[in-house]
Amino acid sequence: MKFNNRNVVLGANVRLGKNVRIGDNTTIYDNVEIGDNTIIANDSVIGEPQHAYYFQGGYSNPATVIGANSFVRSHAIIYAGSTFGDNLNTGHRVTIREGAEFGTNCLISTLADIQGNATFGDYCRLYSNVHICEFSKLGNHVFIYPYTIFTNDSRPPSNHYMGPTVGDYTIIAVHSVVLPGVTIGSNCLIGANSVVSRDIPDFSFAVGSPAKVTRDIREIGSREKEGAQYPWMYNFERGMPWQGIGFDAWSQQQH
Amino acid sequence: MKFNNRNVVLGANVRLGKNVRIGDNTTIYDNVEIGDNTIIANDSVIGEPQHAYYFQGGYSNPATVIGANSFVRSHAIIYAGSTFGDNLNTGHRVTIREGAEFGTNCLISTLADIQGNATFGDYCRLYSNVHICEFSKLGNHVFIYPYTIFTNDSRPPSNHYMGPTVGDYTIIAVHSVVLPGVTIGSNCLIGANSVVSRDIPDFSFAVGSPAKVTRDIREIGSREKEGAQYPWMYNFERGMPWQGIGFDAWSQQQH
């Protein structure tokens, strides 16, 4: 149904791997490289030209790389100059500006708005309508739930930008705000509708506006079984690299 | 202006009622049924194939039903396997996943993100950018104002999902969060920017983060006249089935 080569436009130097499928009404601009078996669904724009294209002569579109076995759902806008590791998975209508660097196996859900010039580790999950500002740095296995916002200008409007930093395995619940320059450690949980205005140490549960650390996350019980829910890697494996073998066995393989 | 049959694509077994109008650049996939006099505006995708379509052989698109006299504004993405009663009205760029069941006369505004596998009664109004998670259950005449989020995973990430439940005639103001498994009764009002973390009894006004019941809603005065604003059905009838006859007369007809 989806792949009829109708109104598909490819620019110059577009390199498609084996078995790549491009949906109808999709445009891929110059200098885009797409890995094997990747699907770019319909009505998408990949390698969207940057601002200079419109206003400066001699513009050349920077390279865009989308890894193998990826699935970009319809109506994506991905700017030239961003890179994505293998197994990228997106929802619909994502907007991703230039200079975003994603590791492998990342999820970027429907309506997510990634401002570019930011780095993301492997296995990050950015859910619906997440807004990530420039100069953000996310570790591996960071999950950001819907409508959470990262900010970088603490005295707006100013010329002084400080992106937030988030450590590995940290989870931020829906509708939260991370204020400029804040560092959230690894293995943290931020409760829904929080404003994170101060640095948060590893293994903290913080909640509120401003967010206060109220517990060690290892004290939060599971809803599915006796015992602790966090670190969540012992209770959740779907789509994670430790699926089938367990987190400890996988961790040891990493060393 | 809108209906020129330009770049319109219809799949197999698409059944269009009388006087249905389809906008330019719209695609309707297999097994979609659209009732009489319905308008599907331009640049929409109706019957969007589910995940299995891309990765499994022998995929057959589940049935999608949109009732009569509906108006789906432009740039909608509606998945195969969702059903909508008559008189559906949407804003632009709605995204509705599979397994959503809507009653009649519902409104789903611009940028609303309905995750599917959820049920909605009649006359629900989901305003701009509302995000409804899977396993949510909304009654009749439930109004959800912009940027409110329903959640279903209380210890994210986990494998244990509990959708919120909302009773008839309940109103949730902007920018609120309903936490997993929460039941909000009927005839409630939730104030702007609240986090609803506990069940809320019928006829309550609750506000804050976490939301606390501060009053009976029947104590909240109207801004338009002497007396109480709630239950709102005595003060608001535009588009409601009691328009012209009053809520009590209509209620009696129901029995």
Place this chain on the structure above:
Amino acid sequence: MKFNNRNVVLGANVRLGKNVRIGDNTTIYDNVEIGDNTIIANDSVIGEPQHAYYFQGGYSNPATVIGANSFVRSHAIIYAGSTFGDNLNTGHRVTIREGAEFGTNCLISTLADIQGNATFGDYCRLYSNVHICEFSKLGNHVFIYPYTIFTNDSRPPSNHYMGPTVGDYTIIAVHSVVLPGVTIGSNCLIGANSVVSRDIPDFSFAVGSPAKVTRDIREIGSREKEGAQYPWMYNFERGMPWQGIGFDAWSQQQH
């Protein structure tokens, strides 16, 4: 790359200034006027017909005016009956309903949702996903940061709408709510995740839910230098009319 005149449709009485560029897959409906050197990027809809078009005979599309030297990024939906001064700049996927009146040099970022029937002064900046309700009145140089919502119905649902009013040079941080009928003075700063439920006097810093005035904004220090950050016009000039000459010199020219 962008301007190939592919699937571009122009209605009746579309007046394009000199050097206007229209992106592929864009439709411009009747009675739209676009100033010199303006770019309307791809996949946009300009002069979107109002509701009456679909249901009433004899519909005539109201005039839409976009000023000179403007840049409307892709996937915009701009309704008939809105006007924009020169140097408009938009992000992607903006939705702007009828009856919006924008001054010159305004920015409307990605996914902003402007409900129409609202007025905006010059040099306003509405960042990503801002939601502005009907009957809002914004002064000049008002900056509204992502996911902030303006509301107009204080006892929803009712028939009594009161839009918020915001004075010149006021800044509203991310994820805030402005409740119906509230007047925020000029030169204010509203902190992230606030609910503004009462009028706010000029030069106030207010924060919280409900927002309380905690300081005079002139007491808030800069992160870039010794001294105060606000009024911000002494510390920020990029894109502002006082760029290169300073705020005082520019102010004097205005008188």
